[in-house]
Amino acid sequence: MKLGMWEIILIVLALLLLFGGKKIPELMRGLGKGMKEFKDAQKGDAPSDEKR
Secondary structure (H helix, E strand, O other): OOOOHHHHHHHHHHHHHHHOOOOHHHHHHHHHHHHHHHHHHHHOOOOOHHHO
């Protein structure tokens, strides 16, 4: 299942309409953090809260 350019544009427009432009970066940041934690959990690494 491949997504074409038009499908991606449609998804982005739908996200903008649903959440607004100010919420999108916040959602993406949360998604990225969740993906990082998932990858770390797969590797068996401990959470790296020391960096902050």
